[in-house]
Amino acid sequence: MPTSSTDHDRPIPIAQRGAVVMTRRTTDSPPIALPPDARSAPSRRLGLIAVIVTFGGLLFGYDTGVVNGALDPLTADLGLTPFTEGIVVSNLVFGAAFGAVVGGVLSDRYGRRHNILLLSLVFMVGTLGCVLAPSWQVLALFRFILGLAVGGASATVPVYLAEVAPVERRGGIVTRNELMIVVGQFSAFVVNAIIFSAWNDVAGIWRVMLLVAVLPAIVLFFGMLRLPESPRWLVARGREDEALAVLLQVRSPERAHAEMAEVHRLAEEERNAKTAGTVDLGVRWVRVLILIGAGLGICQQFTGINSVMYYGTQLLGDAGFSANSAIIANTLNGAFSVIGVAVGLSVMNKIKRRTMLLGGFALTTTFHLLVGLSALLMPEGDAKAWFVLAFVVLFVFSMQSTIGPLVWLILSEMFPLKIRSLAIGISIFVLWIANALVALGFPPIVEAVGISNAFFAFAVFGALAITFIATCVPETKDRSLEELESDFRARYA
Template identity: 85%
Template sequence: MNTRLDSEDSGITHHDPELPPDTKGPHSRRLGLVAVIVTFGGLLFGYDTGVVNGALDPLTKDLGLTAFTEGIVVSNLIFGAAFGAMIGGVLSDRHGRRHNILLLSLVFMLGTLGCVLSPSWQVLALFRFILGLAVGGASATVPVYLAEIAPVERRGSIVTRNEVMIVTGQFAAFVINAVIFNLWGETDGIWRLMLLVAVLPAIGLFLGMLRLPESPRWLVSQGRDEEALAVLSQVRTPERAQAEMAEVHRLAEEERVAKTAGRVDLGVRWVRLLILIGAGLGICQQFTGINSVMYYGTQLLGDAGFSGDSAIVANTLNGAFSVIGIAVGVSVINKIKRRTMLLGGFALTTTFHLLVGLSALLMPEGTAKAWFILVFVVLFVFSMQATIGPLVWLILSEMFPLKIRSLAIGISIFVLWFANALVALGFPPVVKAMGISNTFFAFAAFGVLALLFIATCVPETKGHSLEELEDDFRARYS
């Protein structure tokens, strides 16, 4: 799951004043340190969504889970994240980005410790929901903090670090699970140790944020100009800090306008259709089934024919190729048209869905079948993370007019999280009822529908300003 809401060279036209160049110096190292500490939120996001993958088998045996209660335990975190994203955005605007990230680090700790100490699956599901509030809050707050403290020339690359940390967190969860399981797999309650590891980055995030400044853009929005200038002076040259204050004022005013308009505009037909397209993109992204692999990959590979030890090790390839895919996607995302790359991504993922399904249906049971399924699942993960994952977030950040942008993105992200939760809830019982082959054929069918939806409804946003996109939608749907 990606969280990028800003990108350099995104195709949106900004009215930037002349600013002194962003030269290197001690302030650059300070900015780099800020980015590392804040993206611990993304690392926690990734670890907490990925750790259940390897922990689920011992957890199921320990707490007596069924296919349905497995889905509840896993998906409760995602349902929590949907609400956490909304609540986190409100608290972030009211009390500040830094304040909210500090609060989230405490919720990460509380949720993790509650999960580790849970005596039953019901209690575990409750604390997974609490943990989800932190995950969703991080998805709404961390990219905003990074975008607001980074210089405009580096904003996209710095915000993108959070995406990299998310998939790195998932990969780390897979690797740590594999190590723990292979060393102490026979120990009762070993899944508790797997979950406990997440406390360490949560503590690091809390201690690190105590030393970091507030977002200068939020400070300006609160009329605290002197504090905003002091923050900018930490991460810019003195000349650049002074010159950038005017830009920060402009961006804060745009944000204010975005939040005071929008709800009235929901009565306008083209606005409603645009928000429906944004929500549809979120559903299409999640119904690729990417998070069924990221949450249940070890079980999926076990069902495919791998032994328990081998499945948890083989699943680390999903994490590794997720990281590689994101790296490839970020490197090419501004060189290809959005719709072209999105259609290509869905064509690839749908093809690999079919290949997984055919392998599961037609090949005889054995090692060869397990390896074929693993290869096609890994290629699906790579294709997804290199195209659809980051692209959907980028298009959402580009397609909405400023006056409805905050509201529209909020609705789209909520729908995206909710679709994620439905896939997480439904995957175990669906696989049990239909088998691997029919489940992946169903994902392929959703892929075909997504291709039709993108080809007929999704606008091209690369190289178009917000004003041009708004004019186009007014003309087409008014």
């Protein structure tokens, strides 16, 4: 599950709510005292803002997950082959890779709110184009357009949330988007199961499954019309009065005026830090660090998590479930994905990053082997189908509670401020491309070598990932950006 990173060049809370908040910076700036973020009407408005904005994450999840249950009727209707199935599914992910890059640029230039409004319209156009597509080629084109919106949302929604939230609540508010993504996928699986169970004999029923995504896109559009722009973006554009007006909507007056100085400081640091470009790739330690970031993205996607999230219904059908049973059983993958992310977010700050990441890959690799062995050695029948389902669900839970959120967190923590935009941009682009390659290649590979060998291949990638993490990936928990940069300069000078 491609998700989005938090913005760790912003203040990190080191005091609890209820007293004056001191912020510890990852740069040399002195601490800044802020009044407490008291629960109030502005605080409740911030909660409403978070609900509306994270509909972008919900759409991200729904649009990546809906094809899972829609693929069988879609294949029968449009005459897809395993190769064209891969094209239709992966085109959204290829679009997302470019959408993340373009979305970040547009967000910086025209504003976070403006970009989310535009994305909601692209979600509508892409969805309606898919619903009305007369051929797989047209469907693939509009899936690419839909992917631009998905990628743009992945780059813009977390940034908006991080910039509008108070420092001591930022982590909880930003991670709501991560949760909404998997809730969106789970919702897609449930909607597919309900629609398919009730009307599986209706021609073109897959179009109804896709059409449901228009509803949250409409909510997002009309909701964003009533929401403010990011105060940090407004300050960066010299629109001081507007920025203060926004803060007064979501903070107490005392807190809003106090935060203006902090917003000024952050905007100035960002302007001074944005000096990195392609010339920095000539520095060896920078190249190595970016390669590690890209490698983490590849490792995350080559767990094969999205082969399950995109093709889980077909996978369970190949394992022995009937079409109707497979689409219902697939909802367990969505449910345990949501549970896994919730568990991961609750424990990740209590365990070292590398330890948790290595444990996650050890678990997912084990379940890859168990899925492969079940598919290879067990006789055809209900027992085989249920064993494959159980091990796939455990794989999804293990992945989403460890590797999924951790890779994004490490990417947000490991890059010095000067190269952060460049490094994270490259890493996330590579992550999306790896995601697309898995989506494109999984159907023809399963047809050619079977479920067992496909999951044995994922197990091999898992073993390689464990080696890569153990030898190359730095520990980032409780370490400043300056410490990490110093280590890399010394090691790869």
